[in-house]
Amino acid sequence: MRNNTYDVVIIGAGPVGENVADHIVQGGLSAAIVERELVGGECSYWACMPTKALLRSGSALRAARQVAGAREAVTGSLDAAAVLARRDSFASHWKDDGQVSWLDSAGITLVRGQGRISGEQTVEVTGADGAVISLTARHAVVVATGSGALLPDIAGLRESKPWTSREAAAAESVPARLVIIGGGVVATEMATAWSSLGSAVTVLALHGVLHLAEPFAGEHVVKSLEEAGASVRVGAEAASVERNADGTVRITLTDGEQLDADELLVAIGRTPNTQDIGLDAVGLKAGGWLTVDDTLRVIDEGGAPVGGGWLYAAGDVNRRALVTHQGKYQARAVGDVIVARAKGEPVEDAPWGRHVATADERAVPQVVFTDPEVASVGLTAAAADAAGLRTRVIDYNLAAISGSALHAEGYRGHARMVVDEDRRVIVGFTLVGPDVAELIHAATIAVVGEVPIDRLWHAVPAFPTVSEIWLRLLEAYGR
Ligand SMILES: Cc1cc2nc3c(=O)[nH]c(=O)nc-3n(C[C@H](O)[C@H](O)[C@H](O)COP(=O)(O)OP(=O)(O)OC[C@H]3O[C@@H](n4cnc5c(N)ncnc54)[C@H](O)[C@@H]3O)c2cc1C
Numbered sequence: 001m002r003n004n005t006y007d008v009v010i011i012g013a014g015p016v017g018e019n020v021a022d023h024i025v026q027g028g029l030s031a032a033i034v035e036r037e038l039v040g041g042e043c044s045y046w047a048c049m050p051t052k053a054l055l056r057s058g059s060a061l062r063a064a065r066q067v068a069g070a071r072e073a074v075t076g077s078l079d080a081a082a083v084l085a086r087r088d089s090f091a092s093h094w095k096d097d098g099q100v101s102w103l104d105s106a107g108i109t110l111v112r113g114q115g116r117i118s119g120e121q122t123v124e125v126t127g128a129d130g131a132v133i134s135l136t137a138r139h140a141v142v143v144a145t146g147s148g149a150l151l152p153d154i155a156g157l158r159e160s161k162p163w164t165s166r167e168a169a170a171a172e173s174v175p176a177r178l179v180i181i182g183g184g185v186v187a188t189e190m191a192t193a194w195s196s197l198g199s200a201v202t203v204l205a206l207h208g209v210l211h212l213a214e215p216f217a218g219e220h221v222v223k224s225l226e227e228a229g230a231s232v233r234v235g236a237e238a239a240s241v242e243r244n245a246d247g248t249v250r251i252t253l254t255d256g257e258q259l260d261a262d263e264l265l266v267a268i269g270r271t272p273n274t275q276d277i278g279l280d281a282v283g284l285k286a287g288g289w290l291t292v293d294d295t296l297r298v299i300d301e302g303g304a305p306v307g308g309g310w311l312y313a314a315g316d317v318n319r320r321a322l323v324t325h326q327g328k329y330q331a332r333a334v335g336d337v338i339v340a341r342a343k344g345e346p347v348e349d350a351p352w353g354r355h356v357a358t359a360d361e362r363a364v365p366q367v368v369f370t371d372p373e374v375a376s377v378g379l380t381a382a383a384a385d386a387a388g389l390r391t392r393v394i395d396y397n398l399a400a401i402s403g404s405a406l407h408a409e410g411y412r413g414h415a416r417m418v419v420d421e422d423r424r425v426i427v428g429f430t431l432v433g434p435d436v437a438e439l440i441h442a443a444t445i446a447v448v449g450e451v452p453i454d455r456l457w458h459a460v461p462a463f464p465t466v467s468e469i470w471l472r473l474l475e476a477y478g479r
């Protein structure tokens, strides 16, 4: 008989659950992880990895076309079949053997099935054959069940079987016409990818494009999408959807206009995977985001740890920051704090301590892999204002840097630095331009390290790199 008691039980083996389990085992405790689909989660098979693989070939082609000499060497368009095949390999052909071997090698027990909290420190797992096993956790249960695509209430939408981010990431052929509802990260990345693969793309961006980013980000992305042949309709709203007998989709807008497409992608945000995880067993409502304290323990409406403190939540499901790297950061804090509490060791829960995810509030980096890329960290100017900070905002044309001109002819881009004037530290940084993704970590270090502006003058960017934007921004700020 299998011993079903572990120090920690984790529900969900996405990137976050896997990292929690790793830290638990590294800390000398035992861990069982429950997964109902593929070990590796959304990120590995239907999100980060396949979508970035879809985008990379188009980005490489554009880069070559922007440099004389290389331009002459690339004469055709993307080989869609080769791009999709490369994507398939980055999605591990939707098989999780590699990640299962890693769990094995790390000493983590995998239990396949749907996990549900069934009582205090217990999780019931229903396997594909309907058999139920009960797991007991000596110290903690961690919910890392992630999120799924949200669908709006539009007449006929569900029946018309639209693409969600999953189908957009895993499609096996290129739709001739693709309509996208949404103007956020998924919408813009997928518009960029499928447009580069030959789809005629129409984006219905009800509230604008990348509207939570600095305004110039959306402006640059729209310009490029339109130059690539896509149509971006800001303010356009779908009223009803119908899948015709020939397989095409008809989208009727609120003003009566009708659009026909081969596929419709809905990308309007996420919903937490908490509908069927037994939240009622701990007095919480099914289907909601899980609210957590600084050490990622689930708390109730009054702010008290649920069940006295054995239940934790990390990753998308707590809604703090819906990106893989930040969920994995939370996972490191959760894993380590559970170990510390289990061993009676001190909990380092002051801001920036080992056991808290302080950066979630002040320094979340994100790269949107559109054309051009949008890389940001911390607060936008508007968010800093809303937070009541006294700020100074410095803007600079990224194309005016020698490194940018060398990088690509016709380089277009923009940078913004948001400085907290009371502390003279950077609280927000946004870069828009080709290949700016790799530049953002310097800004993340400046924000997290609260590096004084005066000291930043001594961080000299190499010539002629695009990083000279740092010097230009400092010069514009003044000494
Ligand atoms: C199209 C797209 C592209 C993205 N691109 C990026 C990117 O480039 N970079 C980035 O940082 N982020 C990206 N993200 C966000 C990223 O995918 C998520 O932030 C990340 O996957 C969250 O990890 P997680 O472990 O919390 O959840 P998930 O990856 O969703 O994993 C949760 C796991 O839990 C399992 N599960 C759920 N409920 C149960 C249950 N009851 N029992 C057992 N198992 C269960 C699921 O099957 C899943 O395997 C993207 C998202 C989308 C939609």
Ligand SMILES: NC(=O)c1ccc[n+]([C@@H]2O[C@H](COP(=O)([O-])OP(=O)(O)OC[C@H]3O[C@@H](n4cnc5c(N)ncnc54)[C@H](O)[C@@H]3O)[C@@H](O)[C@H]2O)c1
Pocket (backbone or CB within 6 Å): 152, 181, 182, 183, 184, 185, 186, 187, 189, 205, 206, 207, 208, 209, 210, 211, 267, 268, 269, 270, 322, 323, 366, 367, 368, 369
């Ligand atoms: N590169 C990355 O880091 C990356 C890539 C893809 C997704 N993600 C993550 O996945 C999450 C989900 O992405 P997303 O694009 O679905 O969400 P999002 O929150 O980025 O954007 C949602 C968009 O849908 C629009 N919208 C909302 N309700 C609507 C409605 N009823 N009708 C029409 N439009 C509506 C919003 O105005 C917004 O433009 C994001 O939080 C993001 O962090 C990250």
